[in-house]
Amino acid sequence: MTVIPAVLRPGSDPLTLTWDFDNRLVSADVDNDSTDDVFYEWDALGRRVARDDGTTDSIYVQNGQQTVADYTSGTAATNPTYNDVYASYIDEPVVRDGTGGLRYYNRSPTGVREGSTERSRRPAEVVTATEG
Ligand SMILES: [Ca+2]
DSSP, X not given: OEEEOGGGSSSSOOEEEEEOTTSOEEXXXXXXXXXXXXXXXXXXXXXXXXXXXXXOEEEEEEETTEEEEEEETTOOTTOXXXXXXXXXXXXXEEEXXXXXXXXXXXXXXXXXXXXXXXXXXXTTOEEEEEOO
């Protein structure tokens, strides 16, 4: 179990994360009431395949070890919530496209991921830069 203190989070509640024996995140208590609120599922290859927050049940589609699309459970295959595009390396996401618009992942010159930049579909309008 890992507890992220409230001072490191938005709002006033700590975040409690629970991990399985393979060190995979299985649940999170986001409101400090000792009841898990968000649940994660993994396949035999260690890939995250589902997330359920009690409101939205998300399904993750993989190509090898890379997540290439997210769907809300029951959504048609032609209507993903997000699509992800990767560069040469398995853990090198470049673009995430979805309901919030395009998100470009930023890297330092040494290749370390520094965050991401959200951009609307209008190329000149940079909305915000956030942690990726
Ligand atoms: Ca809770």
